[in-house]
Amino acid sequence: MYKAKVYVTLKESVLxxxxxxxxxSLHSLDYHKVADVRIGKYMELQLNAGSVNEAESxxxxxxxxxxxxxxxxxxxxxxEEATA
Amino acid sequence: MYKAKVYVTLKESVLxxxxxxxxxSLHSLDYHKVADVRIGKYMELQLNAGSVNEAESxxxxxxxxxxxxxxxxxxxxxxEEATA
Numbered sequence: 001m002y003k004a005k006v007y008v009t010l011k012e013s014v015l016x017x018x019x020x021x022x023x024x025s026l027h028s029l030d031y032h033k034v035a036d037v038r039i040g041k042y043m044e045l046q047l048n049a050g051s052v053n054e055a056e057s058x059x060x061x062x063x064x065x066x067x068x069x070x071x072x073x074x075x076x077x078x079x080e081e082a083t084a
Numbered sequence: 085m086y087k088a089k090v091y092v093t094l095k096e097s098v099l100x101x102x103x104x105x106x107x108x109s110l111h112s113l114d115y116h117k118v119a120d121v122r123i124g125k126y127m128e129l130q131l132n133a134g135s136v137n138e139a140e141s142x143x144x145x146x147x148x149x150x151x152x153x154x155x156x157x158x159x160x161x162x163x164e165e166a167t168a
Contacts, residue, residue, distance in 0.1 A: 001119070007126050008126075009126065009128070019127075022127070022150070022151070025150060026146060026150060029146075029149060029150060031142065031145075031146055033131050033132045033133055033142060034129055034130070034131060034132075034146075035085070035130040035131065035132055036128075036129070036130040037127060037128070037129050037130075038127070038128045039125065039126070039127050040125075040126040040127070040128070041123065041124070041125065041126060042091050042092075042093065042123070042124040042125060042126035043103075043106070043121060043122070043123050043124070044093070044120075044121070044122045044124070045118055045120070045121050046118070046119040046120040046121075047117050047118060047119065048117045048118075048119055049117055058115065058117060061115075062110060062113075062115055062118075065113060066106070066109060066110060066113060067106070
């Protein structure tokens with residue numbers, strides 16, 4: 001059993017209105033030191049894969065096909081062996 | 085300038101219908117090795133703080149007040165010095 005931690009973020013060139021809204025909310029709460037906020041997704045997957053390499057290639061494929069939108073988003077992931 | 089990476093996830097005991105839906109979508113795409121999916125938020129903040137300690141305490145406060153819902157979510161964060 002492997003655990004994959006997947007981070008999906010908007011590409012630098014893509015506007016992030018959700019992050020902008022959070023930044024403005026933080027400013028209205030008097031956190032004026034916040035210069036920028038970018039919001040992404042974080043996913044944890046449990047995988048019944050035979051090896052780290054197999055888990056990696058499955059996660060890469062799933063990110064390309066479903067978990068991220070490669071047109072506007074980039075992704076990265078870490079795979080670790082899960083004990084339970 | 086500091087960069088804070090904030091990870092917000094649902095507590096273990098809280099159901100994750102979004103993760104369940106993603107898991108079922110992955111199964112329908114023939115990724116049957118996926119045993120579980122949990123979905124959270126990932127945020128990157130740029131902070132004009134004077135020190136790592138100051139940045140840490142500000143991020144902790146912002147998480148408690150706005151970025152996470154401590155009733156159903158837990159959060160963790162890493163602070164690093166940003167070069168630009």
